[in-house]
Amino acid sequence: MSEHKQIGSETLANVRVVLVEPSHPGNIGGAARAMKNMGLNRLALVNPARFPDPQAQWRAAGAQDVLESAEVFDTVQAAISDCQLVIGTSTRMRRIPWPSGSAEEVAADVLNRGGLQVAVLFGRETSGLTNEELQLCHTHLQIPTAPEYPSLNLAMAVQVVCYELRKQTAAHEAAIEGPQSPGWDRPPATAAQLEGFMEHLRSALEVSGFLDPDNPGQTLTRLRRLFVRAQPDATELQMLRGVLTQIEGLVGGTGSQGE
Amino acid sequence: MSEHKQIGSETLANVRVVLVEPSHPGNIGGAARAMKNMGLNRLALVNPARFPDPQAQWRAAGAQDVLESAEVFDTVQAAISDCQLVIGTSTRMRRIPWPSGSAEEVAADVLNRGGLQVAVLFGRETSGLTNEELQLCHTHLQIPTAPEYPSLNLAMAVQVVCYELRKQTAAHEAAIEGPQSPGWDRPPATAAQLEGFMEHLRSALEVSGFLDPDNPGQTLTRLRRLFVRAQPDATELQMLRGVLTQIEGLVGGTGSQGE
Numbered sequence: 001m002s003e004h005k006q007i008g009s010e011t012l013a014n015v016r017v018v019l020v021e022p023s024h025p026g027n028i029g030g031a032a033r034a035m036k037n038m039g040l041n042r043l044a045l046v047n048p049a050r051f052p053d054p055q056a057q058w059r060a061a062g063a064q065d066v067l068e069s070a071e072v073f074d075t076v077q078a079a080i081s082d083c084q085l086v087i088g089t090s091t092r093m094r095r096i097p098w099p100s101g102s103a104e105e106v107a108a109d110v111l112n113r114g115g116l117q118v119a120v121l122f123g124r125e126t127s128g129l130t131n132e133e134l135q136l137c138h139t140h141l142q143i144p145t146a147p148e149y150p151s152l153n154l155a156m157a158v159q160v161v162c163y164e165l166r167k168q169t170a171a172h173e174a175a176i177e178g179p180q181s182p183g184w185d186r187p188p189a190t191a192a193q194l195e196g197f198m199e200h201l202r203s204a205l206e207v208s209g210f211l212d213p214d215n216p217g218q219t220l221t222r223l224r225r226l227f228v229r230a231q232p233d234a235t236e237l238q239m240l241r242g243v244l245t246q247i248e249g250l251v252g253g254t255g256s257q258g259e
Numbered sequence: 260m261s262e263h264k265q266i267g268s269e270t271l272a273n274v275r276v277v278l279v280e281p282s283h284p285g286n287i288g289g290a291a292r293a294m295k296n297m298g299l300n301r302l303a304l305v306n307p308a309r310f311p312d313p314q315a316q317w318r319a320a321g322a323q324d325v326l327e328s329a330e331v332f333d334t335v336q337a338a339i340s341d342c343q344l345v346i347g348t349s350t351r352m353r354r355i356p357w358p359s360g361s362a363e364e365v366a367a368d369v370l371n372r373g374g375l376q377v378a379v380l381f382g383r384e385t386s387g388l389t390n391e392e393l394q395l396c397h398t399h400l401q402i403p404t405a406p407e408y409p410s411l412n413l414a415m416a417v418q419v420v421c422y423e424l425r426k427q428t429a430a431h432e433a434a435i436e437g438p439q440s441p442g443w444d445r446p447p448a449t450a451a452q453l454e455g456f457m458e459h460l461r462s463a464l465e466v467s468g469f470l471d472p473d474n475p476g477q478t479l480t481r482l483r484r485l486f487v488r489a490q491p492d493a494t495e496l497q498m499l500r501g502v503l504t505q506i507e508g509l510v511g512g513t514g515s516q517g518e
Binding site for chain 2: 034102151153163167170225235239240247250
């Protein structure tokens with residue numbers, strides 16, 4: 001199990017984010033933070049307009065280490081030379097159809113193939129990747145957007161792609177370990193406990209005069225649906241029965257607290 | 260198909276992003292752009308430190324309209340009062356477990372249930388949402404992150420959640436015959452209706468002697484969790500309030516049967 005976890009982490013460690021000619025240093029910092037939040041740490045910059053820069057540092061927050069270890073290249077070719085799978089992010093449809101997929105599909109592919117050296121290219125803030133750069137890629141990745149305003153901020157695009165990679169790494173690890181228990185603090189009530197409560201509820205509502213036994217209407221059915229839906233745990237049912245006992249005590253004047 | 264498309268777009272139009280006490284105006288702008296990129300446009304701000312602000316405008320880029328139509332509130336309660344499904348983003352584990360899911364799971368739930376007024380709460384940059392604010396939520400949403408550095412930038416968190424909503428809307432639209440919404444018979448209660456009920460419950464439990472106002476313990480929090488989880492509809496809340504009024508009548512000795 002721990003071995004599989006290692007494989008997931010290693011896959012992310014082998015994914016490098018390549019920013020091609022970013023013009024705003026804030027985006028470099030934002031991308032670094034987005035990467036580290038999702039467990040990636042290899043940042044490559046191709047001809048950044050300003051780097052290093054205080055704005056990049058500020059936006060990177062706790063991801064200074066990602067900035068400090070970032071590699072700077074003169075060409076995209078140099079940045080990806082040792083990569084086995086090169087992915088280009090693109091919102092535009094190209095004249096020549098290219099292998100492509102959504103962020104989700106491409107991330108799944110990266111995880112499924114595991115262990116490869118991977119590069120994900122992100123283009124310029126204003127103009128994206130050139131056709132020539134897109135043709136260096138094995139596959140193109142599209143982020144679904146609203147047609148009215150499809151242009152994501154650069155660091156945001158990095159965030160979405162890294163998020164998909166992280167999410168699917170976690171899913172891979174969970175699938176191997178089996179479903180996690182939700183970690184509720186109390187055991188769910190049994191059917192018998194729930195029926196006991198419903199019976200107590202009916203009787204308390206009747207003795208209190210809220211419910212006419214001869215003409216109950218839909219009230220109990222609707223209350224049952226509500227409590228069944230809530231899937232109460234045993235402690236919650238005990239608490240609710242305490243309230244019912246209190247009601248009965250008020251009616252009888254005996255103040256019975258024995259339940 | 261065109262009908263399904265409409266349903267998807269309408270669902271996103273009914274989702275409001277609520278930023279609680281954001282301190283950096285850049286994050287407000289970044290969130291506005293992230294929203295519009297993904298087809299959302301309803302932004303609510305609770306006590307923003309600086310708004311409007313040039314930094315927000317600059318980061319919003321082509322989403323000025325989202326900023327201009329943003330609503331500003333004094334309290335979270337006011338911002339969500341007409342919402343039927345309230346989601347709180349949270350990275351922390353709470354003492355009392357609460358219904359929760361990943362961004363993907365919660366987004367799927369929003370889309371599946373369609374047509375509800377939905378609020379997604381995002382907390383302060385430094386400290387997130389308070390426990391009290393988290394207890395206003397029907398469900399908590401977690402974004403998977405690397406354990407070493409789990410703290411996402413605020414606007415980035417908005418981006419990830421809006422991306423999941425968009426992605427799943429697209430998936431819904433792609434399905435020619437998607438699963439139908441369960442078609443509940445009554446409208447879900449609003450947050451204001453639920454708060455009214457919780458206040459009534461507290462007061463009825465106190466006058467009946469069930470709850471010691473000076474030493475309430477966790478009882479009310481656990482009852483809140485139960486009822487929030489059940490997501491009662493308006494009719495169910497009316498019925499429950501009828502029971503509470505009956506209890507109050509028993510205590511007062513007036514034997515009110517008027518409900």
